[in-house]
Amino acid sequence: MPAQVICIGSVLWDIVGRTPRNMALSNDVPGRILRLPGGVALNIAQALAKYDLSPVALTAIGQDTEGDDLMKASADLGLDMQFVHRPDDLPTDCYMAIEGANGLIAAIADAHSLEAAGDAILAPLTDGRLGSETSPFSGVIALDGNLTLALLQEIAQNPLFSNADLRIAPASPGKAERLRPFLTHSRGTLYVNLEEAGILVDRLFDSSQDAVRALLDAGAARVMVTHGGRDATFGTPDLITSQTPPKVNVTRITGAGDTFMAAHIAAEIQGASPSDALNAALAAAASYVSGDTILS
Known part of the structure; x- marks a missing residue:
């Protein structure tokens, strides 16, 4: 049986407008508008399914028409939606x-229902279906940072x-502070970009290596820091390794970090070394942003 990975967080509809042109404030340009199953937890789970893993979603989805459609679309992508x-x-x-061609111009995440649902989404981990106290x-x-602090x-x-x-991933820089409990309790692996790393420890960084060292000093057990097309660094108290991603033409951005995280998880589950796992994650993210299909 494939390894089971539980993905807890946002599963929602992505409404994404894309244009091949550079954009600035108030621009009105031609492009494409897509509705796709999305959310950090779904993006990670969908990518994990591509690696023959078995992702299980724990989230909140309404009983409206949009929710019914999303349940079916997510299951079609390989997610176990029964919980x-x-x-x-x-x-x-x-x-x-x-x-735009110059990157993400703006985004708004409406995850209020997930936040309102609170710990109700975790019931399968307590009632014996996926786990219990004993x-x-x-x-x-x-986990993703769309969950409440x-x-x-x-x-x-x-x-x-x-x-x-x-x-653990923060979902966005605006929610990075929610990850601080995992520094305090030295739990898990944090996946953050350079800006999010700075928010977590109230500092500015010039390199992912410096950010990793600062997060480890602040209590992180394991941490991955990315820096766009520049260096990415993985670190534990005993090891730090850095790599530079391959250069590609960027055609899409939304979902790239989730693809990176899923590829790294899959590589580690399969026994890859820290350096090889980092390289696999960078290659998957490069393939995704260049338009190849890791996530559709």
Whole structure:
């Protein structure tokens, strides 16, 4: 059987407008507008499925038409959706982004239903379906920063997660501060970019190596820091390794960090060395942003 990875966080509809032109404030340009299944947890899970892993989604999806469509679309992408919390009083979340040739122009994430659902999405880890207090889940769990700070604090210290291999992404720079409990409790592997690393420790960094060292000094157990097309660095208290991603023409951005994280998780599950796992993640992200299909 494929390895089971639990993905906890946002599963929603992405509304993404893309244009091959450079964009600035107030520009009105031709392009394409797509509606795709998205959210950090879904993007990670979808990429994990491409590596023959078995992703299980724990999230909140409304009982509206958009939610029904999203449940089916997510299952079609290889996600196990049987444990999803489906409140009848909350709408399905969504994300909207504008991308130009010069990168991500703007984005808004509406994950209010996920936040409102709170720890209800974790019920399968407590009631015996995926784990319990006497038999906690012991595999890989990927978390995203769309969860509330209170819930992330609970996960960082709850014995229910004591046997899990936690992998945590902030979802966006605006939510990076929510990852601080994992520094305080020295739990899991943090996946952040240079800006998010700076927010976590209130500093500015010029390189991913410096950011990794600072996060380890602040209590991180394991950390990955990316810097766009420049150096990426993985570190533990005993090892730091850096690589530079291959140069490619960028055609899309949304989902690239999630693809990177999933590829790194998959490589480590398959026993890759730290250096090889980092290279695999960089190659997958480069393939994705250049338009090749890691995520569709």
